[in-house]
Amino acid sequence: MIAPLISIRGVTKRYPGVLALDDVSFDVYPGDFHAIVGENGAGKSTLMKILAGVVTEFDGEILLRGQPMRFRGTRDAEQAGVSIIHQELNLVEQISAAANIFLGRELRGRFGLLDERAMRSAAADLLGQLECRVRPEQPVSTLRVGDQQLVEIAKALSLKSEILIMDEPTSALTESEVERLFRVINRLRSQGVTILYISHKMDEVFANANRVTVLRDGRHVQTLAAADASPRQITHAMVGREIEETDLSAPRQPGDVVLEVENLSLPWPGHARAFRLENISFSLRRGEIVGIAGLMGAGRTELLECLFGAAPQRPQGRLSLAGREVRFRHPADARRAGLALVTEDRKRLGLFAHLNVADNINICTLGEAASAGVLSYRREIERATEIANRLGVKSAGVRAAITSLSGGNQQKAIIGRWLLTRPQVLLLDDPTRGIDVGAKAELYRLMDRLCRDGLAILVTSSELPELLTVSDRILVLCEGRKTAEFTRAEATEQRIMEAATRRTDAA
Amino acid sequence: MSSPAPHDSSSHSSVWAGRSTEVGLALAVVVVLLVAGSLDSNHSYWRDPGASAHEILRKTVILGIFALGSAVVIIAGGIDLSIGSMIAFGGATFAAVLLALSPQNMKSGHLAPGHLALATGATLLVGFLVGSLHAWLITAVRLPPFVATLATLVGLRSLGRAMVEAINRGLLHSSSTQINVLDPVFRGWVNSIWTRVAAFVILAALFWLLMTRTVVGRRLFALGGNEAATRLSGIRTERLKWLAYCLSAMCASLAGILYVGEQSVADPQTLGRGYELNAIAAAVVGGCSLQGGVGTIPGVALGCLFLNTVIDSINKVIKSGADLYEGLIVGIVVVVAVTYSQLRGAAGRGKQFFAGALGWVAIVTLALIAAALLALWIGRGAALAGGLAALALLALVRFWESRQANA
Numbered sequence: 001m002i003a004p005l006i007s008i009r010g011v012t013k014r015y016p017g018v019l020a021l022d023d024v025s026f027d028v029y030p031g032d033f034h035a036i037v038g039e040n041g042a043g044k045s046t047l048m049k050i051l052a053g054v055v056t057e058f059d060g061e062i063l064l065r066g067q068p069m070r071f072r073g074t075r076d077a078e079q080a081g082v083s084i085i086h087q088e089l090n091l092v093e094q095i096s097a098a099a100n101i102f103l104g105r106e107l108r109g110r111f112g113l114l115d116e117r118a119m120r121s122a123a124a125d126l127l128g129q130l131e132c133r134v135r136p137e138q139p140v141s142t143l144r145v146g147d148q149q150l151v152e153i154a155k156a157l158s159l160k161s162e163i164l165i166m167d168e169p170t171s172a173l174t175e176s177e178v179e180r181l182f183r184v185i186n187r188l189r190s191q192g193v194t195i196l197y198i199s200h201k202m203d204e205v206f207a208n209a210n211r212v213t214v215l216r217d218g219r220h221v222q223t224l225a226a227a228d229a230s231p232r233q234i235t236h237a238m239v240g241r242e243i244e245e246t247d248l249s250a251p252r253q254p255g256d257v258v259l260e261v262e263n264l265s266l267p268w269p270g271h272a273r274a275f276r277l278e279n280i281s282f283s284l285r286r287g288e289i290v291g292i293a294g295l296m297g298a299g300r301t302e303l304l305e306c307l308f309g310a311a312p313q314r315p316q317g318r319l320s321l322a323g324r325e326v327r328f329r330h331p332a333d334a335r336r337a338g339l340a341l342v343t344e345d346r347k348r349l350g351l352f353a354h355l356n357v358a359d360n361i362n363i364c365t366l367g368e369a370a371s372a373g374v375l376s377y378r379r380e381i382e383r384a385t386e387i388a389n390r391l392g393v394k395s396a397g398v399r400a401a402i403t404s405l406s407g408g409n410q411q412k413a414i415i416g417r418w419l420l421t422r423p424q425v426l427l428l429d430d431p432t433r434g435i436d437v438g439a440k441a442e443l444y445r446l447m448d449r450l451c452r453d454g455l456a457i458l459v460t461s462s463e464l465p466e467l468l469t470v471s472d473r474i475l476v477l478c479e480g481r482k483t484a485e486f487t488r489a490e491a492t493e494q495r496i497m498e499a500a501t502r503r504t505d506a507a
Numbered sequence: 508m509s510s511p512a513p514h515d516s517s518s519h520s521s522v523w524a525g526r527s528t529e530v531g532l533a534l535a536v537v538v539v540l541l542v543a544g545s546l547d548s549n550h551s552y553w554r555d556p557g558a559s560a561h562e563i564l565r566k567t568v569i570l571g572i573f574a575l576g577s578a579v580v581i582i583a584g585g586i587d588l589s590i591g592s593m594i595a596f597g598g599a600t601f602a603a604v605l606l607a608l609s610p611q612n613m614k615s616g617h618l619a620p621g622h623l624a625l626a627t628g629a630t631l632l633v634g635f636l637v638g639s640l641h642a643w644l645i646t647a648v649r650l651p652p653f654v655a656t657l658a659t660l661v662g663l664r665s666l667g668r669a670m671v672e673a674i675n676r677g678l679l680h681s682s683s684t685q686i687n688v689l690d691p692v693f694r695g696w697v698n699s700i701w702t703r704v705a706a707f708v709i710l711a712a713l714f715w716l717l718m719t720r721t722v723v724g725r726r727l728f729a730l731g732g733n734e735a736a737t738r739l740s741g742i743r744t745e746r747l748k749w750l751a752y753c754l755s756a757m758c759a760s761l762a763g764i765l766y767v768g769e770q771s772v773a774d775p776q777t778l779g780r781g782y783e784l785n786a787i788a789a790a791v792v793g794g795c796s797l798q799g800g801v802g803t804i805p806g807v808a809l810g811c812l813f814l815n816t817v818i819d820s821i822n823k824v825i826k827s828g829a830d831l832y833e834g835l836i837v838g839i840v841v842v843v844a845v846t847y848s849q850l851r852g853a854a855g856r857g858k859q860f861f862a863g864a865l866g867w868v869a870i871v872t873l874a875l876i877a878a879a880l881l882a883l884w885i886g887r888g889a890a891l892a893g894g895l896a897a898l899a900l901l902a903l904v905r906f907w908e909s910r911q912a913n914a
Contacts, residue, residue: 310739335741349739354732354800363729364740366722373721417740
């Protein structure tokens with residue numbers, strides 16, 4: 001029996017009001033590809049941050065090669081050979097790839113001046129090992145997400161890390177980039193690097209990992225050899241209950257066309273591609289859910305922003321709402337015309353963290369809770385309570401802080417905010433991002449119900465099974481162009497993926 | 508200095524949260540008065556409370572008038588650095604309009620009420636225009652608020668001076684850079700403590716209504732808390748900013764009129780110099796977050812009261828050098844108040860103030876500041892003893908901190 005490389009012993013981490021990790025213990029053996037799986041909020045990221053010295057205050061103990069370790073920062077961790085690649089990359093975009101790799105440990109030549117040549121050639125070496133064909137002097141901002149990630153991995157390699165932690169590294173990658181990443185990971189493993197890998201994606205986990213640890217609600221459920229487990233078993237352990245199959249099979253009856261988009265293009269000044277979106281046409285009917293599929297950067301968010309009058313440039317093309325041509329210069333125009341947009345980045349673009357649930361719900365329709373501009377608290381509370389009850393927002397009342405709600409309930413509150421505007425068209429940008437499985441099913445049923453009441457819904461998602469569950473039709477975007485449109489019957493994951501990568505790899 | 512909810516300091520709502528900032532400030536005012544009253548060898552707070560109250564209130568309400576405007580901008584997520592210059596420019600405009608309307612009356616010191624009203628209207632209009640300029644620079648030209656209002660901070664004062672000089676040359680054939688406003692009736696009215704308190708209370712009540720009870724106020728909080736989300740909620744953020752910067756500039760120009768009445772002269776070179784920082788300090792002490800989205804009007808009013816109470820009581824204790832230390836006191840109060848509010852939050856737990864080499868340098872710097880103050884106020888012996896005591900005390904704090912951190 002080999003000695004474990006890392007032993008996690010009774011690790012507990014408490015945030016105000018939340019127990020993020022509750023007495024978690026398991027071992028990681030040298031050379032493993034050890035996957036950590038669990039729903040959102042299960043504590044995966046927190047645990048990894050503790051291992052990497054990002055989070056320094058916790059109870060319990062971590063043994064590294066049998067020695068108790070307590071990192072006081074990422075620097076400590078890096079010296080001990082532990083590096084983390086965060087989901088949101090930690091690069092300084094303005095400076096070059098080489099400068100990023102050596103940030104904080106710059107090579108110096110005579111007189112203590114920077115030795116750019118040495119850094120550049122060392123960076124070129126590292127990037128070469130990773131099959132990354134970028135020049136070391138290129139600013140990071142000009143790199144694709146997949147290459148940026150390899151720059152981070154190169155940085156970890158330059159630190160001679162023995163343990164590499166990766167937090168959902170494939171969520172922004174194209175298929176060929178994912179393949180390259182796993183080739184790189186396998187090469188690193190053959191050199192003795194241990195990989196700790198957080199993921200949601202069962203196929204990735206089972207194709208690569210040799211051990212799997214399941215966390216749920218901050219607790220350790222089990223750690224088992226991948227060979228002994230089935231995806232179904234793991235999913236069951238993650239959720240702790242059978243996932244109820246969301247049955248939305250009863251056919252909906254779409255009505256008249258409510259939104260008609262013709263040759264919509266969005267210019268992209270100063271960029272080689274010239275257009276973020278190019279010649280997109282489609283229509284949306286009342287009582288219909290149309291899904292938009294595409295990889296990161298395909299233009300899903302841009303398309304919704306364009307429709308909502310929130311695009312950075314003025315779009316070209318024709319947009320008609322219920323037969324009348326419209327042109328939105330500001331989200332206020334779109335809202336008045338009956339459009340509603342639930343944004344992808346809830347924290348940055350949707351929530352008002354300082355305000356309570358009622359304020360967050362009422363913010364778009366404050367005028368209706370006021371007479372002559374003066375608000376009536378009573379009416380505000382009534383309106384918020386009514387919609388919160390209708391959508392099943394679980395909270396300690398509408399006066400509770402919005403940040404005290406779970407992701408799924410925050411999302412429902414934001415949908416409630418927009419339902420109060422009585423929209424004709426609801427635009428949902430990846431509405432289940434960061435929401436756990438149970439809440440997802442609830443959102444699907446909500447969408448179905450709203451749709452049956454006559455709302456038209458345009459929804460994007462990064463998860464194909466989700467789009468296949470909820471949509472009547474699916475549009476596929478690839479690099480700003482519409483490459484396919486499928487009815488529910490025609491659509492399969494395989495066909496959508498093909499359409500979504502049609503041009504990416506040629507470019 | 509926002510109040511922590513029972514379980515989670517980040518999960519409180521700014522507008523409705525318990526009033527702990529306000530209560531804390533009110534208590535702090537009382538404590539400062541009690542301490543200063545006992546330290547003061549003349550015991551002027553006990554012997555003549557009326558005069559002291561008058562003095563503190565007079566300064567509080569005039570600071571309050573322009574601090575209110577400043578606070579609205581800060582709550583909306585911006586900053587207005589031009590307030591001091593706007594006070595000067597407002598005062599200059601007021602005097603210049605009066606002079607232009609009737610050079611004769613200005614000399615004799617008997618102004619027509621109609622002229623006063625006209626001049627006041629013109630001054631507020633100028634405030635509106637400057638606020639609109641700020642809003643335009645920020646929303647259309649897309650300058651950061653810091654840059655836009657820094658430009659007017661520098662520009663308005665010199666424009667005011669040039670304007671006063673030109674009007675003096677044209678109408679009075681003098682090259683003076685100031686205009687005297689001598690009318691005793693106007694001055695008596697403006698300098699009456701009751702007029703001032705009434706003006707401030709009415710203004711504060713209106714601002715309080717605006718921020719807590721109206722659609723616009725709620726949107727200003729939303730704008731300051733999350734600008735992108737506010738825009739994506741279909742709210743015209745540029746109009747909200749327009750309102751906020753206009754309120755700020757108009758409050759400042761109103762304060763300019765009051766200062767002209769107080770000093771009986773409009774001198775754009777010196778009037779209101781540096782007052783923008785006092786306004787920002789009062790807002791921050793009163794619980795506004797410079798990140799935006801957080802703050803209350805009563806808090807700002809109490810912040811003004813607290814700042815002026817501290818200044819006044821230190822003057823009472825050290826007797827001489829009244830205005831010399833005002834900036835220093837404001838600086839210290841802001842640092843202490845904000846540090847205290849952070850310490851109350853979760854972020855303060857386990858925080859080390861004096862770690863590493865920077866910690867040692869900070870300890871020496873703070874001890875030197877303490878020694879310098881003692882030297883100025885008491886004498887050389889006290890400075891040496893006090894400085895060493897501060898050094899020893901802070902070193903002890905550092906030692907304790909590092910032990911806590913390693914435990």
